[in-house]
Amino acid sequence: MSDAITGASTAAQQAQASSSSLPAPAETLGKDAFMKLLVSQMQNQDPLSPTNNEDFIAQLAQFSSLEQMEELNDNILGLAVLQQSNALMAQLTDSAALIGKQVSFLDPTTGEEITGSVTSVKIENGLAVLNIGGEDVPLGNVTEITGAVDDVEATSDDSTEAETDTDTDTDQA
Numbered sequence: 001m002s003d004a005i006t007g008a009s010t011a012a013q014q015a016q017a018s019s020s021s022l023p024a025p026a027e028t029l030g031k032d033a034f035m036k037l038l039v040s041q042m043q044n045q046d047p048l049s050p051t052n053n054e055d056f057i058a059q060l061a062q063f064s065s066l067e068q069m070e071e072l073n074d075n076i077l078g079l080a081v082l083q084q085s086n087a088l089m090a091q092l093t094d095s096a097a098l099i100g101k102q103v104s105f106l107d108p109t110t111g112e113e114i115t116g117s118v119t120s121v122k123i124e125n126g127l128a129v130l131n132i133g134g135e136d137v138p139l140g141n142v143t144e145i146t147g148a149v150d151d152v153e154a155t156s157d158d159s160t161e162a163e164t165d166t167d168t169d170t171d172q173a
Contacts, residue, residue, distance in 0.1 A: 095128040
Protein backbone atom coordinates (compact mmCIF):
# COMPACT_ATOMS: atom_id res chain seq x y z
CA MET A 1 0.00 0.00 0.00
CA SER A 2 2.81 2.41 0.86
CA ASP A 3 4.44 1.56 -2.50
CA ALA A 4 1.25 2.63 -4.28
CA ILE A 5 1.23 5.91 -2.34
CA THR A 6 4.93 6.46 -3.05
CA GLY A 7 4.38 5.64 -6.73
CA ALA A 8 1.42 8.00 -6.89
CA SER A 9 3.28 10.83 -5.18
CA THR A 10 6.28 10.32 -7.48
CA ALA A 11 3.94 10.38 -10.48
CA ALA A 12 2.27 13.50 -9.15
CA GLN A 13 5.64 15.22 -8.72
CA GLN A 14 6.65 14.31 -12.26
CA ALA A 15 3.31 15.44 -13.67
CA GLN A 16 3.63 18.70 -11.76
CA ALA A 17 7.15 19.23 -13.09
CA SER A 18 6.02 18.53 -16.67
CA SER A 19 2.91 20.70 -16.32
CA SER A 20 4.87 23.70 -15.07
CA SER A 21 5.44 24.61 -18.73
CA LEU A 22 1.65 24.67 -19.27
CA PRO A 23 -0.33 27.86 -18.75
CA ALA A 24 -1.26 27.87 -15.09
CA PRO A 25 -4.98 27.85 -14.45
CA ALA A 26 -4.50 28.24 -10.72
CA GLU A 27 -4.58 24.85 -8.99
CA THR A 28 -7.00 23.10 -11.34
CA LEU A 29 -6.42 19.83 -13.13
CA GLY A 30 -7.89 19.48 -16.58
CA LYS A 31 -8.35 16.20 -18.37
CA ASP A 32 -4.94 16.51 -20.07
CA ALA A 33 -3.18 16.91 -16.72
CA PHE A 34 -5.22 14.05 -15.28
CA MET A 35 -4.25 11.81 -18.21
CA LYS A 36 -0.57 12.78 -17.88
CA LEU A 37 -0.74 11.94 -14.17
CA LEU A 38 -2.31 8.55 -14.92
CA VAL A 39 0.27 7.69 -17.63
CA SER A 40 3.11 8.85 -15.41
CA GLN A 41 1.76 6.70 -12.58
CA MET A 42 1.62 3.69 -14.90
CA GLN A 43 5.19 4.27 -16.15
CA ASN A 44 6.62 4.70 -12.67
CA GLN A 45 4.80 1.94 -10.83
CA ASP A 46 6.76 -0.77 -9.05
CA PRO A 47 7.01 -3.76 -11.44
CA LEU A 48 6.99 -6.20 -8.50
CA SER A 49 3.81 -4.60 -7.07
CA PRO A 50 1.82 -3.09 -9.96
CA THR A 51 -1.33 -1.05 -9.43
CA ASN A 52 -4.23 -3.41 -8.93
CA ASN A 53 -7.10 -3.44 -11.40
CA GLU A 54 -9.63 -1.89 -9.00
CA ASP A 55 -7.45 1.20 -8.45
CA PHE A 56 -6.85 1.59 -12.18
CA ILE A 57 -10.57 1.22 -12.98
CA ALA A 58 -11.43 3.73 -10.25
CA GLN A 59 -9.02 6.25 -11.76
CA LEU A 60 -10.48 5.69 -15.23
CA ALA A 61 -13.97 6.20 -13.80
CA GLN A 62 -12.81 9.47 -12.24
CA PHE A 63 -11.40 10.52 -15.59
CA SER A 64 -14.69 9.69 -17.32
CA SER A 65 -16.58 11.59 -14.63
CA LEU A 66 -14.31 14.60 -15.11
CA GLU A 67 -14.97 14.62 -18.87
CA GLN A 68 -18.72 14.40 -18.29
CA MET A 69 -18.64 17.26 -15.78
CA GLU A 70 -16.68 19.45 -18.21
CA GLU A 71 -19.20 18.69 -20.96
CA LEU A 72 -22.09 19.42 -18.61
CA ASN A 73 -20.46 22.71 -17.60
CA ASP A 74 -20.07 23.69 -21.27
CA ASN A 75 -23.73 22.84 -21.91
CA ILE A 76 -24.88 24.89 -18.92
CA LEU A 77 -22.81 27.87 -20.07
CA GLY A 78 -24.33 27.57 -23.54
CA LEU A 79 -27.80 27.39 -22.04
CA ALA A 80 -27.15 30.51 -19.93
CA VAL A 81 -25.99 32.44 -23.00
CA LEU A 82 -29.02 31.28 -24.98
CA GLN A 83 -31.37 32.21 -22.14
CA GLN A 84 -29.83 35.68 -21.89
CA SER A 85 -30.18 36.14 -25.64
CA ASN A 86 -33.83 35.03 -25.50
CA ALA A 87 -34.52 37.45 -22.65
CA LEU A 88 -33.08 40.33 -24.69
CA MET A 89 -35.16 39.36 -27.72
CA ALA A 90 -38.31 39.09 -25.60
CA GLN A 91 -37.63 42.51 -24.11
CA LEU A 92 -37.09 43.98 -27.57
CA THR A 93 -40.23 42.32 -28.96
CA ASP A 94 -42.38 43.44 -26.04
CA SER A 95 -41.03 46.98 -26.28
CA ALA A 96 -41.61 47.08 -30.04
CA ALA A 97 -45.35 46.79 -29.34
CA LEU A 98 -45.12 50.30 -27.86
CA ILE A 99 -44.03 51.91 -31.15
CA GLY A 100 -46.68 54.42 -32.15
CA LYS A 101 -48.22 54.42 -28.67
CA GLN A 102 -48.64 57.44 -26.43
CA VAL A 103 -46.78 56.87 -23.14
CA SER A 104 -46.04 58.80 -19.99
CA PHE A 105 -42.58 58.48 -18.46
CA LEU A 106 -40.36 59.97 -15.82
CA ASP A 107 -37.62 62.07 -17.40
CA PRO A 108 -34.29 60.44 -16.40
CA THR A 109 -32.59 63.81 -15.89
CA THR A 110 -35.29 65.96 -14.27
CA GLY A 111 -37.63 63.35 -12.79
CA GLU A 112 -40.74 65.12 -14.13
CA GLU A 113 -43.49 63.16 -15.85
CA ILE A 114 -43.65 63.72 -19.62
CA THR A 115 -45.99 62.29 -22.27
CA GLY A 116 -44.89 61.47 -25.79
CA SER A 117 -45.11 59.04 -28.66
CA VAL A 118 -42.69 56.07 -28.97
CA THR A 119 -40.91 56.19 -32.33
CA SER A 120 -38.33 53.41 -31.95
CA VAL A 121 -36.87 50.84 -29.56
CA LYS A 122 -33.31 49.62 -29.11
CA ILE A 123 -31.30 47.54 -26.67
CA GLU A 124 -28.49 49.34 -24.83
CA ASN A 125 -26.38 47.57 -22.21
CA GLY A 126 -28.95 44.79 -21.95
CA LEU A 127 -31.94 47.09 -21.37
CA ALA A 128 -34.73 48.23 -23.69
CA VAL A 129 -34.53 51.94 -24.46
CA LEU A 130 -37.45 53.76 -26.11
CA ASN A 131 -37.03 56.80 -28.32
CA ILE A 132 -39.75 59.27 -27.34
CA GLY A 133 -39.71 62.69 -28.97
CA GLY A 134 -36.03 62.30 -29.87
CA GLU A 135 -35.05 61.41 -26.29
CA ASP A 136 -33.84 57.97 -25.20
CA VAL A 137 -35.89 56.74 -22.24
CA PRO A 138 -35.29 53.42 -20.42
CA LEU A 139 -38.36 51.16 -20.50
CA GLY A 140 -38.34 51.11 -16.70
CA ASN A 141 -39.14 54.84 -16.65
CA VAL A 142 -42.48 54.38 -18.45
CA THR A 143 -45.32 54.95 -16.00
CA GLU A 144 -48.38 54.73 -18.25
CA ILE A 145 -49.38 53.62 -21.73
CA THR A 146 -52.34 55.65 -22.93
CA GLY A 147 -52.83 54.10 -26.39
CA ALA A 148 -51.99 54.69 -30.00
CA VAL A 149 -51.42 58.25 -31.15
CA ASP A 150 -54.03 57.76 -33.92
CA ASP A 151 -56.54 56.47 -31.34
CA VAL A 152 -56.12 59.59 -29.22
CA GLU A 153 -56.59 61.85 -32.25
CA ALA A 154 -59.50 59.73 -33.56
CA THR A 155 -61.22 59.89 -30.18
CA SER A 156 -61.01 63.68 -30.11
CA ASP A 157 -62.18 63.87 -33.77
CA ASP A 158 -65.13 61.55 -33.00
CA SER A 159 -66.22 63.65 -30.07
CA THR A 160 -66.02 66.79 -32.23
CA GLU A 161 -68.13 65.11 -34.94
CA ALA A 162 -70.63 63.93 -32.34
CA GLU A 163 -70.97 67.47 -31.03
CA THR A 164 -71.45 68.74 -34.59
CA ASP A 165 -74.15 66.08 -35.28
CA THR A 166 -75.92 67.02 -32.05
CA ASP A 167 -75.85 70.69 -32.99
CA THR A 168 -77.25 69.86 -36.47
CA ASP A 169 -80.01 67.69 -34.99
CA THR A 170 -80.93 70.47 -32.58
CA ASP A 171 -81.02 73.06 -35.39
CA GLN A 172 -83.36 70.85 -37.48
CA ALA A 173 -85.78 70.40 -34.62
